[in-house]
Amino acid sequence: MKKVAFYTLGCKLNFSETSTIARDFQKDGYERVDFSEKADMYVINTCSVTENADKRFKSIVRQAMKVNPEAFVAAIGCYAQLKPEQLAAVDGVDLVLGATEKFKIADYVNDLSKNDYGQVYACEIEEADFYVGSYAIGDRTRAFLKVQDGCDYKCTFCTIPLARGISRSDTLENVLKNAKEISEKGIKEIVLTGVNIGDFGKGEFGNKKHEHTFLDLVQALDKVEGIHRLRISSIEPNLLKNETIDFVADSNSFVPHFHIPLQSGSDGVLKQMKRRYLSSLYVDRVNRIRQTMPHACIGVDVIVGFPGETDEHFLETYRFLNELDISYLHVFTYSERDNTPAASMENPVPLKVRAKRSKMLRGLSVKKRRAFYESQLGTTRTVLFEGENKEGYIHGFTENYVKVKYPWNPNLVNTLQLVELTEVDVDGIVRIKFVERAVTA
Structure with a gap:
């Protein structure tokens, strides 16, 4: 029996897709082993958001080659779609598959004999117009369930639309089928994941019509027997509607935890980022959650050092977050990404200033989390x-x-x-x- 090992970089969505691809290999007669073990094939699911993605990838390939120099190495995922030739040139890599090809990896794998150079199969991202459902079971206590892929937003700092294509969703029926499968395995918690899950309901082939809404999705999942907890991983503030917040407050299974990307507390910077809301809407969403679920946990994504972010802009963000009743921050230091509008914007922020701002917000996050935890003592x-x-x-x-x-x-x-x-x-x-x-x- 041939052995295959997987290494996943990046988000929960990548983990869910790796798991589904791994199960397909197991159906084809492969034995899945840990990445540190000797395998006939190593599959690396890459991420374009990770800092120094190419360096990280090279070190993982070296790790695999050290264990088995004769192993077949395949790269898939977001970085493989954005920079396929770069990954193919890495010593030891045999195959690079883009956004649509990764789900048909078995079609591209022959007898696992090593190639003289990495072969690339990556479509134009416009062709990524179909949907593949997936889920991952992490430590046997929770599962990541993919419900949506791609994004139609045009945020100036982001490569995800280039790496994953247009927004498209699973069918409601298939999401419920996967949720039942997960519950039957004894998993107690499901985390909903996707690129822009609040946009759930858009069909395949660029169909902009929503067959169902995100509210339809949470209402249907709440009725699935055997699931004790459902958690919404991350949702855009403009897509988190009052009806959804109110439903979660009274639901059987959905937990009082929201993770809502902000990116900046300065309206000027939000406009430069081409986000689809201003800070006032964000305040409104937090207040609505607090009104219905005073004990809820609210996490925030924020980017520091975006081009043109002055000291005044940053302090505006700091004060905004300091005064807001939130529970923790995920702080990202802005880094230039090829083929994004922000990469060529004027007034880049010096790296030392970016690092200093990041440190300040990480310190604020520690204080916010501590205050939230202390507010829960005795409950x-x-x-x-x-x-x-x-x-x-x-x-x-x-x-x-x-x-x-x-x-x-x-x-x-x-x-x-x-x-x-x-x-x-x-x-x-x-x-x-x-x-x-x-x-x-």
């Missing part, structure tokens, strides 16, 4: 425990995304338990004590 929450023993502790997350710890007990793995949050430990993780009864075994 009773449900924790889903994960499967790893980390220095004698088992970790888990509450429904509103508070990370907790408890002395290691293997019987708690993949169980939901009622706990009281007691104190924030020195490492920033919350200690707990059990409430009498368990929610489920």
Whole structure:
């Protein structure tokens, strides 16, 4: 039996697609092994958002070649679509597949004999007009379920439309089928993922008509039996409607956790980024969540150092986030991307200034998370425990995304338990004590 190993860079969406491709290999008779083990074939799912993506890719290829110099190496994913020739030129790479070809990888793999040079099969991104559903099961406690792919937005800093094509969605029926499959495996939590999941409902072949809305999707998933938790991974503020927020507040399965990209608290910078909202709408979304779910966790994406971002713009963003009732930040330092409008904009921010601003916002994030955790002390929450023993502790997350710890007990793995949050430990993780009864075994 031939062996195949996978390495995934980037987002939850990439992980869900890697898992689906891996299952296809297993159906074809391959044995999946860890990337550190000897395999006949190594598949690397690349990411275009990662800093120094080409350097990272080269080191992963070297890692595979060290374990088995005769192995067949394939590169797939976003970076493979954007820079296929660059990846094909890396020593040891045999095959590079673009956005549509990656799901038909078996058609391009022959007898796994190594090529003299990397072969490239990457369509023009306009041809990426069909949808392939997928899901990944991470640590056996949660799954990432892909519901949408591609993006029609034209944000000036972003390569994702170039790497993944137009916005298109899975059918509602197929999403529900995948959700049932996941629940039957004993997985307690599903995280919805995609490039722009609030745009759910657009069909294939560039059909702009929405067969269903995102609200239709969450309402239907809420009725699937056997799913204890559903989590919305990330959703654009202009697509997060009041109806969705209100539904989540009263739902059976959806948890009070939202991750909403902001990118900048300055309206001037938002306009330069060609985002589809201004800061006032963002405030409105946060306030609506707080009105319906005071205990909700709200995460924010923000980019620092965008071209033309002055000290005044940055301080506007800092003050905006400092005053906003949010729970944590994901801070991204702007870096130039080929073929994006922002890469040729005037007044680039010096790298040292970008780094300083990033450090300031990361510090703010630590304070915000600490304040959110402390606001939850003394409350009773449900924790889903994960499967790893980390220095004698088992970790888990509450429904509103508070990370907790408890002395290691293997019987708690993949169980939901009622706990009281007691104190924030020195490492920033919350200690707990059990409430009498368990929610489920």
